[in-house]
Amino acid sequence: MEKLSRIGGRILQAIPPVFGVIVITFLLTRALPGDPAVFFAGLMADDSTIAQVRAELGLDHSLPVQFLYYLRDLLQGDLGNSLSTGRPVMTELMARLPASLELTLAGLFLSMAVAIPLGVLAATRPGSWIDHLCRLLVTAGVSLPTFFTGLFLIYVFYYLLGWAPSPLGRLDFLYISPPQVTGFYTIDAILVGDWEVFWAALRQMILPAVTLGLFALAPIARMTRAAMLSALSGDYVRAARASGLGSGRILWVYAFRNAALPVLTTLGMVFSFLLGANVLVEKVFSWPGIGSYAIGALVASDYAAVQGFVLCMALLFVVVNLMIDVMLTLIDPRVGLES
Amino acid sequence: MAAIARLRYTVSENPLTVIGFGLFAVFVIMAVFGPAIAPYDPLATRAVNALQPPSMAHPFGTDHLGRDVLSRVIVAARLDLGIALSAVMLSFVVGSALGCLAGFRGGWTDRIVGRLSDTIMAFPLFVLAMGVVATMGNTVQNVIYATAVINLPFYIRVARAEVAVRRNAGYVQAARLSGSSDLRILATQLFPNVLPPMMVQISLNLGWAILNAAGLSFIGLGVRPPAAEWGIMVAEGASYIVSGEWWLALFPGAALMLAVFCFNLMGDGLRDMVDPTRRT
Numbered sequence: 167m168e169k170l171s172r173i174g175g176r177i178l179q180a181i182p183p184v185f186g187v188i189v190i191t192f193l194l195t196r197a198l199p200g201d202p203a204v205f206f207a208g209l210m211a212d213d214s215t216i217a218q219v220r221a222e223l224g225l226d227h228s229l230p231v232q233f234l235y236y237l238r239d240l241l242q243g244d245l246g247n248s249l250s251t252g253r254p255v256m257t258e259l260m261a262r263l264p265a266s267l268e269l270t271l272a273g274l275f276l277s278m279a280v281a282i283p284l285g286v287l288a289a290t291r292p293g294s295w296i297d298h299l300c301r302l303l304v305t306a307g308v309s310l311p312t313f314f315t316g317l318f319l320i321y322v323f324y325y326l327l328g329w330a331p332s333p334l335g336r337l338d339f340l341y342i343s344p345p346q347v348t349g350f351y352t353i354d355a356i357l358v359g360d361w362e363v364f365w366a367a368l369r370q371m372i373l374p375a376v377t378l379g380l381f382a383l384a385p386i387a388r389m390t391r392a393a394m395l396s397a398l399s400g401d402y403v404r405a406a407r408a409s410g411l412g413s414g415r416i417l418w419v420y421a422f423r424n425a426a427l428p429v430l431t432t433l434g435m436v437f438s439f440l441l442g443a444n445v446l447v448e449k450v451f452s453w454p455g456i457g458s459y460a461i462g463a464l465v466a467s468d469y470a471a472v473q474g475f476v477l478c479m480a481l482l483f484v485v486v487n488l489m490i491d492v493m494l495t496l497i498d499p500r501v502g503l504e505s
Numbered sequence: 506m507a508a509i510a511r512l513r514y515t516v517s518e519n520p521l522t523v524i525g526f527g528l529f530a531v532f533v534i535m536a537v538f539g540p541a542i543a544p545y546d547p548l549a550t551r552a553v554n555a556l557q558p559p560s561m562a563h564p565f566g567t568d569h570l571g572r573d574v575l576s577r578v579i580v581a582a583r584l585d586l587g588i589a590l591s592a593v594m595l596s597f598v599v600g601s602a603l604g605c606l607a608g609f610r611g612g613w614t615d616r617i618v619g620r621l622s623d624t625i626m627a628f629p630l631f632v633l634a635m636g637v638v639a640t641m642g643n644t645v646q647n648v649i650y651a652t653a654v655i656n657l658p659f660y661i662r663v664a665r666a667e668v669a670v671r672r673n674a675g676y677v678q679a680a681r682l683s684g685s686s687d688l689r690i691l692a693t694q695l696f697p698n699v700l701p702p703m704m705v706q707i708s709l710n711l712g713w714a715i716l717n718a719a720g721l722s723f724i725g726l727g728v729r730p731p732a733a734e735w736g737i738m739v740a741e742g743a744s745y746i747v748s749g750e751w752w753l754a755l756f757p758g759a760a761l762m763l764a765v766f767c768f769n770l771m772g773d774g775l776r777d778m779v780d781p782t783r784r785t
Contacts, residue, residue: 186624190633194640302521305773309766311716313723314739314758317746325749333747442631446720450743461724464639476636480628 173492180488187480192236195473196229245477246470248463255474259456263478264349265336266455270444272371273378274437281383282429285390286422289398300387308384312443316377316450323373330373331366333451341366374451381443382436389432393425400424427498434487441479511778522777525770532764535582543576547733556750566752568738569745570731574752577733578760584734585764588645588727589714592652593707599653600660601699605691607661608668618665622658630655634717638726648727652714663706667699705776712768719761735761 288300355364445457463471554571719736742753
């Protein structure tokens with residue numbers, strides 16, 4: 167019961183950030199250089215057309231009223247129409263979101279799989295060569311511009327070695343995309359049992375996912391090392407050692423379980439960086455996600471599409487943070503005891 | 506003496522810091538004397554010379570317009586470091602003012618400032634920067650503002666935390682009793698305490714600001730060709746990677762990476778000096 171009400175409270179706490187995000191996105195839409203009505207009416211418009219467009223966009227009202235209209239549109243899932251394609255921004259974003267999510271999550275899991283063991287190893291041997299190696303890797307990883315790592319990987323694995331498929335999108339044109347269930351090509355392919363398409367999609371995803379993973383490696387490894395160091399110096403670890411428990415048990419059961427909480431908290435921040443880095447990686451690998459959609463929109467000055475993208479990313483990030491907090495509440499037995 | 510001994514201790518604990526400071530010196534020289542030490546004119550195109558691999562005459566090769574990549578990498582240091590430095594300075598000034606005020610006043614001021622920085626942090630920061638530049642207009646100036654905005658919360662937090670714990674310290678009360686105004690107390694008693702952790706923050710942030718600005722110009726925001734800037738040079742070289750002309754993207758990318766690496770090493774070193782307990 168205690169936990170449920172805590173989770174409820176945490177969900178309520180997510181409302182102010184969501185509201186703030188919506189206000190800022192609204193202000194960004196209204197802060198367009200020049201008169202948006204003139205802009206949206208196009209070059210050939212005369213005065214009456216501009217007035218008509220202004221009324222259509224609700225720009226003849228005061229700012230607070232405009233905000234209410236904006237909220238109403240948002241609630242109906244209306245983010246406006248894209249200038250370049252004429253289709254609703256919402257539809258286009260939703261069609262491309264799975265591609266971005268699949269890539270981002272793959273990158274996240276990949277870096278967790280490497281960073282957490284590395285951080286644990288470094289923490290068990292502080293000052294040793296593996297600790298220094300961890301530190302060097304971590305500092306180097308955070309210094310790597312994602313777009314540069316991506317290009318470098320393409321050069322080595324596509325151009326020099328020829329191991330990777332050409333860095334153009336999610337699936338080679340030889341294959342047909344699997345029927346959409348989750349929108350994740352790899353999972354959809356498994357669902358229909360089409361292993362050939364699964365491998366093709368996976369091969370296409372490896373390089374961009376490694377690029378993202380290298381970028382996320384640093385903060386996760388850093389946090390794991392720090393959290394493990396503080397957990398290993400805890401009294402309960404000393405007590406466990408003194409009672410003669412095996413070192414593996416002490417490390418993974420006693421220390422790691424406690425260290426997992428701060429690491430999980432860091433994942434929220436890491437996800438924020440990954441969503442940003444994702445935009446660059448999508449450009450490098452011509453990945454058809456919402457990042458490359460936004461870049462296309464930026465080039466075409468398609469403002470509705472850019473704003474929709476910013477809002478979509480921000481809401482996604484709020485939801486991820488919420489999920490992490492709920493997870494923390496569920497797995498931490500101390501939550502609820504301290505009050 | 507004690508300071509020197511401590512410096513020596515920190516350095517011996519962490520030899521990488523020395524590398525960081527050395528690299529920093531190199532980048533400062535490049536930024537200050539760039540055009541003077543560059544062997545060629547970074548904007549001079551020579552079509553006959555296009556896409557030459559690295560050689561004695563052109564150690565970093567030439568790009569698709571026959572421009573010397575080495576000269577462009579050197580000259581770009583000024584623009585890249587300039588953007589990052591202005592952005593970080595801007596968010597340092599605004600962020601420490603807001604943070605000090607919030608920590609000192611508490612109450613509503615604190616709540617409003619806290620809300621502001623929470624709202625900024627609710628965005629994936631690079632995405633927010635994209636949105637800001639897209640809306641305000643595609644100029645270098647706006648890239649600086651956008652980078653400053655996304656760095657703001659970090660400075661607000663540090664300043665607020667440092668001021669809030671000392672708000673009622675003995676020496677603050679003494680200053681108040683001797684008739685100092687709030688502003689004077691903030692400036693002379695409290696703000697100096699904020700500086701050491703801020704230096705660490707600035708150094709770590711500079712690297713991140715460089716990455717952000719280069720990322721923005723990589724996707725076509727801010728710096729326009731033909732200006733020499735590392736992000737845009739990597740973007741220009743990107744299409745030649747798949748046909749094997751690696752030097753166009755590699756050298757500016759490596760310069761970018763080293764610059765960020767150097768600021769991160771320096772930041773870590775400074776943190777070890779300022780606060781050894783926080784080393785991770």
